[in-house]
Amino acid sequence: MATPRVDTGYPVELIAPDISPYRRGNIGVEFVTTYNSGCAGPHVLISALVHGNELSGAIALDWLHRQNPRPAAGKLTLVFANADAYALWDVADPTISRWVDEDLNRLWSDAILDGPRDSAELRRARSLRPIVADANLLLDIHSMQTAMPPLLLSGPLAKGRDLARKVAMPALVVADEGHAQGPRLRDYRSFSDPASTNNALLVETGQHWAKCSADIAIETAVRFLRASGIFTEEFAPETATGVAATQRFVEVTQAVTITAARFTFAQPFIGGEVLAERGTLVGFDGDVPVLTPYGDCVLIMPTRRPWKGMTAVRFGRFVDAAQ
Numbered sequence: 001m002a003t004p005r006v007d008t009g010y011p012v013e014l015i016a017p018d019i020s021p022y023r024r025g026n027i028g029v030e031f032v033t034t035y036n037s038g039c040a041g042p043h044v045l046i047s048a049l050v051h052g053n054e055l056s057g058a059i060a061l062d063w064l065h066r067q068n069p070r071p072a073a074g075k076l077t078l079v080f081a082n083a084d085a086y087a088l089w090d091v092a093d094p095t096i097s098r099w100v101d102e103d104l105n106r107l108w109s110d111a112i113l114d115g116p117r118d119s120a121e122l123r124r125a126r127s128l129r130p131i132v133a134d135a136n137l138l139l140d141i142h143s144m145q146t147a148m149p150p151l152l153l154s155g156p157l158a159k160g161r162d163l164a165r166k167v168a169m170p171a172l173v174v175a176d177e178g179h180a181q182g183p184r185l186r187d188y189r190s191f192s193d194p195a196s197t198n199n200a201l202l203v204e205t206g207q208h209w210a211k212c213s214a215d216i217a218i219e220t221a222v223r224f225l226r227a228s229g230i231f232t233e234e235f236a237p238e239t240a241t242g243v244a245a246t247q248r249f250v251e252v253t254q255a256v257t258i259t260a261a262r263f264t265f266a267q268p269f270i271g272g273e274v275l276a277e278r279g280t281l282v283g284f285d286g287d288v289p290v291l292t293p294y295g296d297c298v299l300i301m302p303t304r305r306p307w308k309g310m311t312a313v314r315f316g317r318f319v320d321a322a323q
Helices: 055-066 120-134 158-167 211-228
Strands: 032-036 043-048 075-080 137-144 151-153 172-175 199-207 248-257 263-265 281-285 288-291 297-300 311-319
Touching (some): 043 055, 043 120, 043 211, 055 075, 055 137, 055 199, 055 211, 137 211, 158 172, 158 211, 172 311, 199 211
Parallel strands (some): 043 075, 043 137, 137 199, 151 172
Antiparallel strands (some): 151 199, 281 288
């Protein structure tokens, strides 16, 4: 299913980088390159272009490649995840390249990957699965439909929140279970196992095509690499401010999945709004009103793709950062 067009209302301020020099890679899978120290240490994976219209991650990975990164321990793998979708990028119509057949970020369970279905994204996920399964730490770089402030999605486990604190940016950390449609890359296998030390974060760098989203992507990647321990503090010093963000943590309590053929929002929400009163009208799922379940409810990533089965918005509340 080709990506339906969406009226974004946002200008394209970024230039899509040429990733063709990275097609061959060096481990036998296209657009996958590993930099190996030859010394013991974790396998760190940074992925971008899980959605082909999210440019900030492609810019960050292109930048990292051009630094000729040499880890002091372990190894670093850089993955342009959905290059086929990215090849459809059209600055005049910037939403149509999100995927080729389906959302690559809803396929990450062995039940789906071992199932009978076929699509361009499933074939790509199956080729990437051994690499992802081998990784100890993952940073998956994304961006958002609206100009909501950047955020880290840590998953629901304490270990994800701990890693978010080490990276120390962006300032907003969201702990959530994911989507009813299917598991994300950051949720795959050991990343979602509380007994495993393997860990993952998903960064949403800001609005898809805002210039600042590329800066956030690069700095978050550098901070993540430093937190991983495979690079020293001297790695790429010019990219990092050196100032840790004062983080706030939001626990998602409910993802609103669209059940009707039509969903409308009551206001033009962009995300990050805090609705003070319990029972505030957020929108309509068909004719059914969607209301906030408690006071001081934080709206996370309201969609501009209000299609049946999609997540319309997530409801969350601020929690103690030490939890």
